[in-house]
Amino acid sequence: MWGYYHHLAEPQIKKVITVPLLKLTRSFSYNDAQRQKLSRSPKVIQRVENFLAGNWQEQALSMLQTEIKAVINRQVEYQGLMIDQACLSAKIRAGIDTIQTAYDLRSYEGYLWDLLITSPPYLQAQEYIRASKIDLFWMGYQEDQIRALSNKELPYHKVEPVSIHSATFEIYRQKLLEPKILQVYERYFFSVLGALTALAEHVREYLFLFVGPASLRAEAIPIDRIFAEHFESLGWTHEVTLVDVIVSRVLFRSKKNPATGLDNHRMRTEHLIVLRRNSNDNS
Ligand SMILES: C[S@@+](CC[C@H](N)C(=O)[O-])C[C@H]1O[C@@H](n2cnc3c(N)ncnc32)[C@H](O)[C@@H]1O
Structure with a gap:
């Protein structure tokens, strides 16, 4: 999936799938995100083993689909809040120092x-x-x-x-x-x-x-x-x-x-x- 992501030329699609892919990767990772350092824990090892014991491919696709829908719904909700778009001028700059x-x-x-x-x-x-x-x-x-x-x-x-x-x-x-x-x-x-x-x-x-x-x-x-x-x-x-x-x-x-x-x-x-x-x- 990450190979597909990096192969994609369309920046708009990339923006929609980045966070869903990251969440999916975190769910399937042996790393315990609750810890500051990169490390495994019995809890996450168990979680990944549970995935592997079942139909994990299907589960992964369904998780990805749910997350992509959530991103799109949030976008729609956010756009809906801009009641009078004609009066609104916004400049959003993220990640700046x-x-x-x-x-x-x-x-x-x-x-x-x-x-x-x-x-x-x-x-x-x-x-x-x-x-x-x-x-x-x-x-x-x-x-x-x-x-x-x-x-x-x-x-x-x-x-x-x-x-x-x-x-x-x-x-x-x-x-x-x-x-x-x-x-x-x-x-x-x-x-x-x-x-x-x-x-x-x-x-x-x-x-x-x-x-x-x-x-x-x-x-x-x-x-x-x-x-x-x-x-x-x-x-x-x-x-x-x-x-x-x-x-x-x-x-x-x-x-x-x-x-x-x-x-x-x-x-x-x-x-x-x-x-x-x-x-x-x-x-
Ligand atoms: C307490 S969090 C608040 C995040 C966000 N404002 C919120 O309410 O969800 C502090 C944020 O500052 C960011 N940060 C740290 N150093 C920064 C820098 N030099 N310039 C811009 N942001 C920085 C961190 O990455 C983190 O996201």
Whole structure:
């Protein structure tokens, strides 16, 4: 199937079948997608053995068909939401490097958007490129391209230090004594807050930022408080932080981190920070 995919000349068909094919490949893989590292587990071995014991070809085709229908239905639903298409002008750019985009805007003056709604990475809670490496290989990416993507991923992106206007940021910085951990902490806030601050200059009204209190060496970092303090000092009003309890998703599974022997803290909440630009602030 991947051979067919790579042979296809039609970009439109490719777009419809990429995600269904990736999902199918994941279902038939011995890799346990719940784990960050590429590895087998008794649960997935059992799943693949069950497939192999039955008519797996038929099952695969039917799964693929279901997923392709789901993609098409979502497209139709999305198009249906654009009630008055004549009034709508949208520019969608996906997969772009936030830091580059934010820095490209440095010379631009004035507002570009009314709102910014985003969910940046939560420290190292998820490693997105590592978790999708095998998918990228199937899609035809080369090893050096994947490495280049990993290097751009937050918080691993090398960035220049920026000012973080938050007393909480300093308090936690003092607590992190290991140089490597301190580097991750600093790079995270320098890159995420550096990019968000540059983008926020072009936002007229509201910032909505989703984050979770991820941990570094068993220390839960109050990312939301640091973000709120930073933007308050830059002329934004912190209106509210809404807290949601995570019930179904697990970001850390094992009780102990195998690398450190320290307790892993399961992230229990996700926070939505709402910031409004102060009305007298025209900068
Ligand atoms: C917490 S997730 C949020 C994803 C999405 N906004 C959502 O709500 O489903 C953070 C996302 O940031 C992406 N990311 C990491 N580094 C990035 C970078 N330098 N530029 C753009 N996106 C990046 C990750 O791949 C991941 O998809």
